[in-house]
Amino acid sequence: MLNRPSVCVVGLGYIGLPTAAMLANSGHAVVGVDINADVVDTINGGRVHIVEPDLAALVGDVVRSGSLSASTEPVAADVFLICVPTPFAGDAGTPTPDISHVLAAARSIARVLVDGNLVIIESTCPVGTTELIRDELAAQGVQVDRVRLAYCPERVLPGRILHELVSNDRIVGGIDEASSAAAAAFYRTFVKGSVPTTSSRTAEMVKLVENSFRDVNIAFANEISVLSEHLAIDPWEVIRLANRHPRVDILQPGPGVGGHCIAVDPWFVVAKDPATARLVRTAREVNDAKTEWVIAQVRATAAAIGAGLPRPVRVACLGLAYKPDVDDLRESPALRVALSLAAAGIEVLACEPHLTEHPLLKLYLMEDAVSESDLVVALVRHSQFIGLSFGDRRVLDYCGLTASATPA
Numbered sequence: 001m002l003n004r005p006s007v008c009v010v011g012l013g014y015i016g017l018p019t020a021a022m023l024a025n026s027g028h029a030v031v032g033v034d035i036n037a038d039v040v041d042t043i044n045g046g047r048v049h050i051v052e053p054d055l056a057a058l059v060g061d062v063v064r065s066g067s068l069s070a071s072t073e074p075v076a077a078d079v080f081l082i083c084v085p086t087p088f089a090g091d092a093g094t095p096t097p098d099i100s101h102v103l104a105a106a107r108s109i110a111r112v113l114v115d116g117n118l119v120i121i122e123s124t125c126p127v128g129t130t131e132l133i134r135d136e137l138a139a140q141g142v143q144v145d146r147v148r149l150a151y152c153p154e155r156v157l158p159g160r161i162l163h164e165l166v167s168n169d170r171i172v173g174g175i176d177e178a179s180s181a182a183a184a185a186f187y188r189t190f191v192k193g194s195v196p197t198t199s200s201r202t203a204e205m206v207k208l209v210e211n212s213f214r215d216v217n218i219a220f221a222n223e224i225s226v227l228s229e230h231l232a233i234d235p236w237e238v239i240r241l242a243n244r245h246p247r248v249d250i251l252q253p254g255p256g257v258g259g260h261c262i263a264v265d266p267w268f269v270v271a272k273d274p275a276t277a278r279l280v281r282t283a284r285e286v287n288d289a290k291t292e293w294v295i296a297q298v299r300a301t302a303a304a305i306g307a308g309l310p311r312p313v314r315v316a317c318l319g320l321a322y323k324p325d326v327d328d329l330r331e332s333p334a335l336r337v338a339l340s341l342a343a344a345g346i347e348v349l350a351c352e353p354h355l356t357e358h359p360l361l362k363l364y365l366m367e368d369a370v371s372e373s374d375l376v377v378a379l380v381r382h383s384q385f386i387g388l389s390f391g392d393r394r395v396l397d398y399c400g401l402t403a404s405a406t407p408a
């Protein structure tokens, strides 16, 4: 365990904190850096600010043992990992990537970099970002030919992060061959998957292509679902039967696409070359339009039911998270549906078993939400909802919760 390089992890969120804790647990001396002082205090207290299986116990252990500490300022280390957010800016037209946090992180470590250091960007970035970071480091006075710089995208699945950090293959894209070799050697000390090397631009594109692939395939399922409904055909049955073809594997439709990766990263592709990235853009638009279609269908159904009632119609919204079995609401289409219905004056009985409260919606237990409602809208296929009885209530199923979506 001796002679492992010391590591400074910049950005202690869903990616940076599990990475820092895992490295500390495997024998590296790790300092985690975050501009949020509350996050730093929480971690130095041996606690966590994000929900991820087994993370709290691991952070407690490595902080107590002294192998992980947190700071608001970068410190000298052998290896620097940049794990800061890369959101997009602007809603209208083509949203553009915001790499300001990555640039700020690079400027902050420039002060402590010395010859022979290895800098790795793990944040999801538009193609060309690693080259921009090299230029930014040079502008800060760093002798960039004396440090190694690489891009290595993270592709872990929330809920399985500590496992996948080690088991997944990692793509390493160095700014030059020496950087690729140095970064690959670092990952090979803890990654059990393979670690192929390539250029930084290719590695940046690989990450964006992965999430665009998912978005395009989900868009196909979502488009089929709307087309089928317009033709009075059960979309779940169509997809289930089509998937009996040996070379067809259509994904399941949903109320849209959420989360901060698949709903965001394809725009990084589109922004680089809008004239060419037509399919990627269209997939984004199809998936966003699915949410609006769901809202319109629920509103119309609720209005029809409400016309026969002496009181406002009550709609149970099952699930607010962006995908099953997580508490994450970022870019969630389910949340957007529920908020939009509430804004339209519909009484929403929201149920999200992973949350105890929401600032804008009153949360109900799932049985209460169903029993007190006139209409049930299934938005997220949480495990807790499977097998839930709806009696004779009308159910609009946008996530495959009811029988026809289940393979025979």
Ligand SMILES: NC(=O)c1ccc[n+]([C@@H]2O[C@H](COP(=O)([O-])OP(=O)(O)OC[C@H]3O[C@@H](n4cnc5c(N)ncnc54)[C@H](O)[C@@H]3O)[C@@H](O)[C@H]2O)c1
Residues within 6 Å of the ligand: 010, 011, 012, 013, 014, 015, 016, 033, 034, 035, 036, 039, 083, 084, 085, 086, 101, 104, 105, 108, 122, 123, 124, 125, 154, 155, 156, 157, 158, 260, 261
């Ligand atoms: N969460 C995932 O499942 C996932 C998966 C693959 C890739 N990614 C990518 O990894 C990157 C990080 O994502 P995340 O989910 O961990 O984000 P996050 O928002 O959970 O955490 C980022 C942290 O960085 C801190 N930060 C911001 N600017 C900083 C700076 N200049 N210096 C130090 N700290 C700073 C923030 O305070 C925050 O605590 C993003 O590019 C994301 O797209 C995320």
